[in-house]
Structures are given as C-alpha cells and as structure tokens.
Amino acid sequence: MPVAGLPRATFIIDNGAYNIKAGFATNEVPSVIPNCLARGRGRQVYIGDEFFTQCKDFSGVVFRRPFEKGHLTNWESEKAIWDRLLFSNEVGFHVDPDETVLTVTEPALQLPVCSSNMDQIVFEEYGFSSYYRCTTAALVHENETGILFGASGRSDTSLIIDSGYSATVIIPIIENNVYYPAVRRLNVGGKLLRNFLKETISFRYYNMMDESWIVNEIKDQCCFVTTSFAKDLETCKKLPAARNPLALDYVLPRAMASGIRQGHIRDKALPSDPDDQILTLGNERFSVPELLFNPSDIGMRQAGLPEAIMQSISAVPDADVRGLLLGNVVFVGGNTKFSGFRDRMSTELRALVPDDITLRLGFPEEPITYGWQGGAKLGMDRTSLQSRQVTRKEYLEHGPSICMRKFGKKTVKVLENNV
Amino acid sequence: MPLVELVTGATAVSTFAGRKNFPKRDGESHSVQRAINRRLADLERENYNDSVKIEVPKAEGSRSSGKSPAVRRILVSKKTLSNLFDEDETGTSDFYAAAVEPSRYPMRRLCSVCGYWGAITCIRCGARYCSLVCEDTHRETRCLKVYA
Numbered sequence: 001m002p003v004a005g006l007p008r009a010t011f012i013i014d015n016g017a018y019n020i021k022a023g024f025a026t027n028e029v030p031s032v033i034p035n036c037l038a039r040g041r042g043r044q045v046y047i048g049d050e051f052f053t054q055c056k057d058f059s060g061v062v063f064r065r066p067f068e069k070g071h072l073t074n075w076e077s078e079k080a081i082w083d084r085l086l087f088s089n090e091v092g093f094h095v096d097p098d099e100t101v102l103t104v105t106e107p108a109l110q111l112p113v114c115s116s117n118m119d120q121i122v123f124e125e126y127g128f129s130s131y132y133r134c135t136t137a138a139l140v141h142e143n144e145t146g147i148l149f150g151a152s153g154r155s156d157t158s159l160i161i162d163s164g165y166s167a168t169v170i171i172p173i174i175e176n177n178v179y180y181p182a183v184r185r186l187n188v189g190g191k192l193l194r195n196f197l198k199e200t201i202s203f204r205y206y207n208m209m210d211e212s213w214i215v216n217e218i219k220d221q222c223c224f225v226t227t228s229f230a231k232d233l234e235t236c237k238k239l240p241a242a243r244n245p246l247a248l249d250y251v252l253p254r255a256m257a258s259g260i261r262q263g264h265i266r267d268k269a270l271p272s273d274p275d276d277q278i279l280t281l282g283n284e285r286f287s288v289p290e291l292l293f294n295p296s297d298i299g300m301r302q303a304g305l306p307e308a309i310m311q312s313i314s315a316v317p318d319a320d321v322r323g324l325l326l327g328n329v330v331f332v333g334g335n336t337k338f339s340g341f342r343d344r345m346s347t348e349l350r351a352l353v354p355d356d357i358t359l360r361l362g363f364p365e366e367p368i369t370y371g372w373q374g375g376a377k378l379g380m381d382r383t384s385l386q387s388r389q390v391t392r393k394e395y396l397e398h399g400p401s402i403c404m405r406k407f408g409k410k411t412v413k414v415l416e417n418n419v
Numbered sequence: 420m421p422l423v424e425l426v427t428g429a430t431a432v433s434t435f436a437g438r439k440n441f442p443k444r445d446g447e448s449h450s451v452q453r454a455i456n457r458r459l460a461d462l463e464r465e466n467y468n469d470s471v472k473i474e475v476p477k478a479e480g481s482r483s484s485g486k487s488p489a490v491r492r493i494l495v496s497k498k499t500l501s502n503l504f505d506e507d508e509t510g511t512s513d514f515y516a517a518a519v520e521p522s523r524y525p526m527r528r529l530c531s532v533c534g535y536w537g538a539i540t541c542i543r544c545g546a547r548y549c550s551l552v553c554e555d556t557h558r559e560t561r562c563l564k565v566y567a
Binding site: 037062063071076109111112113114120121124125180183191195203209233287294297298300301308 | 472473490529
C-alpha cells in the first residue's frame with residue numbers, strides 16, 4: 001500500500017453550540033472560535049472569530065447560532081462559520097480537505113437527520129478524505145483521565161458530564177462505547193444561566209435584556225457556586241451592601257475617548273469614577289449557578305445535577321459497572337469553571353453514593369478544551385482512528401447510511417449478558 | 420410557620436370550593452403552570468427580540484456552494500427544530516426519554532422579588548414573596564400577568 005495514498009493531516013473540530021474548538025492533531029492547543037454570527041449596533045455582521053477581532057462595541061449585540069436546543073439545525077450559518085474556520089487567512093488553518101482526516105463532535109442525543117446532514121456536508125460539499133463523528137464525551141474519554149485522579153493511564157469505562165451552553169448531559173461510556181439507555185440530559189446550560197441572570201438584573205437593577213454579551217461577562221466574572229446556600233442567603237439578606245462580604249460592585253463597560261473600556265469588577269482600593277455605571281450584585285452571584293444543583297428554584301421540574309448523575313447510574317444494570325463509572329467521573333464544559341463547583345459537587349455526590357463505592361471526581365485544568373485534547377490524542381493514533389472512521393471511498397460506494405451504521409449506537413457486551 | 424400554612428390552606432379551600440378542577444398537589448393550578456412554562460421558554464431564547472434576523476453575509480471569492488443537490492437542499496433548508504421534531508417520532512421520543520426526571524426532594528420556594536426564602540404565596544398568581552415590601556413590589560410589577 002503506497003504511503004502516498006495516506007492523507008497528510010488530521011483536523012479535529014469540537015463543534016460546540018457556543019464555541020468551536022478546532023485545530024490540527026499536531027497543534028498544542030486548539031483555536032477557540034465563537035460558533036455564531038453576531039450583529040453589532042452598526043448592522044455589521046461578524047462571522048465566528050471576527051466578533052473578537054473586529055467588533056469594537058459589545059453592547060446591543062445580537063447572535064444567530066446554527067444550534068437550536070442542542071441540535072445542529074442550520075447549516076446555512078454553520079457553513080459560513082466553518083468556511084471561515086477552515087480556509088480564511090485570519091484563522092490560518094488553510095485546510096485541504098482532500099488531504100485531511102476530519103474528526104467532528106456532535107451532541108449526544110441529536111436527531112439522526114441532523115447527524116446525517118453533517119455527514120453529507122463533510123463528504124459532498126467539503127470532500128474530506130475520511131471522517132469520524134462522535135460525541136464530545138467520546139473524545140474526553142480518549143484522554144489519559146487517570147491523571148485527573150492522581151494516577152496514570154485510562155480506564156475503558158468512565159462517566160462524562162458535559163455541562164455546556166445548551167444543556168448538561170451525563171454520558172456513561174462503558175467498554176469505550178456510549179451506553180445510550182443511561183444518557184441523561186438536564187436542561188440547565190450556560191444559556192439558561194445567562195438569561196436568568198439577565199432577567200434578574202433587569203428586574204432588580206438596570207434593564208439589560210438586550211445585553212446578552214455583557215451579562216455573560218458578568219456571569220463569568222462574578223458568579224460562583226456556594227457550599228452553603230442558606231447561610232449565604234442570610235448574609236445577603238441581613239447585611240446592607242456596604243458591609244456584605246458577598247456583595248460585589250461591577251463596573252459596566254462604557255465608551256471612552258480611547259475606545260470601549262470593558263466591564264470589570266470594581267477595585268475598592270481605587271477612587272471611584274463618577275461617570276462609571278455601577279451594578280451591585282448580591283445573592284444573584286450564587287443563586288444563578290445554584291440552578292445547576294436545584295433547577296426547581298425557577299420551577300423547572302428536573303432534579304439537580306448530583307441527583308441526575310444518580311439517575312443515570314441507576315439506569316446501568318450491572319453493579320460492578322456502576323462502581324467503575326463512579327470511580328471515573330470527569331467534568332467538562334464551561335459551567336464547571338464556576339469557583340466552588342468542585343467542592344459543592346463532591347459534597348453532594350458523596351452524600352448520594354453508597355459508602356462502599358469509591359467515588360473519584362476528575363476536573364481537568366481546561367474543561368473547555370479537554371474534549372479537543374482527547375481528539376488530538378486520538379488523531380495521533382493512526383490505527384485507532386482508522387478503525388473508526390469512514391473514508392470518502394466508502395461513502396461514495398455505500399452512501400450516507402454507512403455513516404449512520406458505523407457511528408451509530410453500539411451494544412455494550414458486558415451489559416448484554418445481564419439482561 | 421404553622422400559621423402561614425393555615426392561612427394558605429383556608430384560602431385554597433375558599434377559592435376552589437365547589438369547583439371541579441382542584442389545583443395540582445403543591446398548590447399550583449394549571450394557569451400558574453402555564454406561566455411557569457412560558458417563563459422557562461423565554462429563558463431558552465437566544466436574543467431578547469425574537470424577530471431578529473441575521474443574514475449570512477455573501478463572501479467574495481468564496482468556494483462554490485452546493486456541489487450536489489443533497490447539499491444544496493440542506494443549505495437552503497429553513498426547517499426549525501420543531502419541524503424536525505414533527506418529522507421524526509423515534510428521534511424525538513429518544514431525546515425526551517433521556518430527560519432528567521423530577522427530584523425526589525421537595526421544591527425550594529424563593530421570593531420572586533429579592534431571592535430570599537419565599538414563605539408567602541400570592542393569591543392571584545401563585546408567585547412567592549418573603550415580606551410586605553416584596554409583596555408591594557410584586558403587586559406593582561409582575562402580578563396580574565397570570566390573572567388574564
């Protein structure tokens with residue numbers, strides 16, 4: 001078999017609803033690009049990364065996303081974003097699809113027609129030489145997850161919790177295959193948290209219903225997960241803002257002669273500028289991320305994440321496998337970055353898990369790019385990737401159905417015998 | 420605490436006496452549930468103004484689009500998620516079957532105005548508040564939205 005026939009590069013796209021993490025398998029880190037079209041006040045439309053490089057005023061920006069509730073439904077916009085990602089000079093990848101192996105992620109419970117549309121676009125529109133489609137969790141699982149638990153190596157069974165923009169999904173991977181009957185989806189994601197914060201701020205302080213981006217910044221900078229909700233709630237109620245250690249002053253962004261000064265937390269040591277617009281946040285700082293643990297606070301009839309994890313676990317029929325899963329839990333996704341998330345999750349989960357089970361929770365340093373890192377590691381392992389992918393030749397011979405067969409649900413052998 | 424329970428209990432009885440439809444178990448009637456669902460749908464929006472349409476800019480010198488009829492159909496398709504759900508029953512039921520179930524523990528009640536514990540329920544619309552100050556704010560702003 002002549003070596004010249006092999007494609008020269010492997011490109012991995014972790015296609016999130018909020019951000020795309022993309023790069024060649026040989027890159028150290030991926031490029032993180034917004035997966036949206038944005039339109040600023042001046043009617044100028046920005047595609048993907050243009051939003052950061054070209055948009056000067058983030059107030060009043062509206063967004064259009066190819067994803068809807070966790071399914072990739074709109075290819076007209078996604079193609080524009082991917083074209084820029086793959087071919088533009090500014091992003092600089094200059095991908096040659098003919099000579100490239102592509103790995104792309106899709107949401108775990110996506111409608112089959114959406115997955116099939118992606119297959120057709122990849123082969124018929126871009127013409128990649130071969131392609132592997134899987135969930136982000138499958139790529140996370142490829143990492144050497146042992147490091148997260150103070151050990152080394154990796155297990156073939158792990159429980160991945162991906163808390164992203166659209167939702168939080170719990171995915172058990174058993175013997176390297178996603179076990180779909182136990183996948184669970186909690187409808188609390190970054191979008192809900194941002195919108196809840198926006199609604200709360202608009203009701204209590206300033207109307208910011210048009211300021212999705214600015215509120216998102218506030219959420220990232222000011223919110224945290226509390227370990228004692230009742231205590232912190234009392235503190236915020238009893239103490240006035242000046243004496244409340246939890247209250248925070250946030251300086252809203254404003255236009256200045258030198259450009260736009262970004263929003264930031266006010267430094268109490270510096271003298272305050274009278275032109276600054278200050279937003280004082282109190283219990284919103286922790287009641288917003290609290291929705292991950294108690295969605296019923298806003299009337300959502302779903303259990304919180306620790307209980308949801310146990311719901312997923314109890315859907316796995318074998319007790320030994322359940323123990324293995326709980327011994328290899330990995331948290332990825334932007335929402336896991338809230339300060340205090342780790343401690344709160346450990347405490348609550350430990351209380352729900354039987355004493356005789358060893359619970360090991362893994363929190364990667366970079367939860368947003370950890371999935372891509374797994375994809376890059378897989379990309380460097382030629383034989384492993386080759387066994388999973390579909391080549392262009394196979395696609396042209398058998399049609400899109402071969403992708404559905406090869407990337408579709410696999411039976412998990414160890415559980416089959418227990419039925 | 421017991422006094423509050425007694426008051427709300429008495430109110431419930433007098434409001435619904437003689438009616439065929441009793442409220443749901445935790446005292447939330449169907450109209451209240453509708454309001455909650457409407458609010459949750461609002462919280463799922465991307466932009467506040469739903470009718471915002473952002474056109475994909477036509478790039479100069481872009482690669483040719485729609486090389487095959489299947490792809491052309493995908494690229495011009497204006498189908499939304501609800502259209503796709505209608506078309507695929509199995510996929511939709513798989514998606515919803517994987518939703519996390521309600522909690523075994525009772526819901527916490529927070530004041531809809533200030534976020535503290537909300538012990539008192541508004542008679543008209545079912546929202547919670549914690550004190551007379553918050554009750555005033557609630558009456559002036561958000562109440563009567565459900566009482567249509």
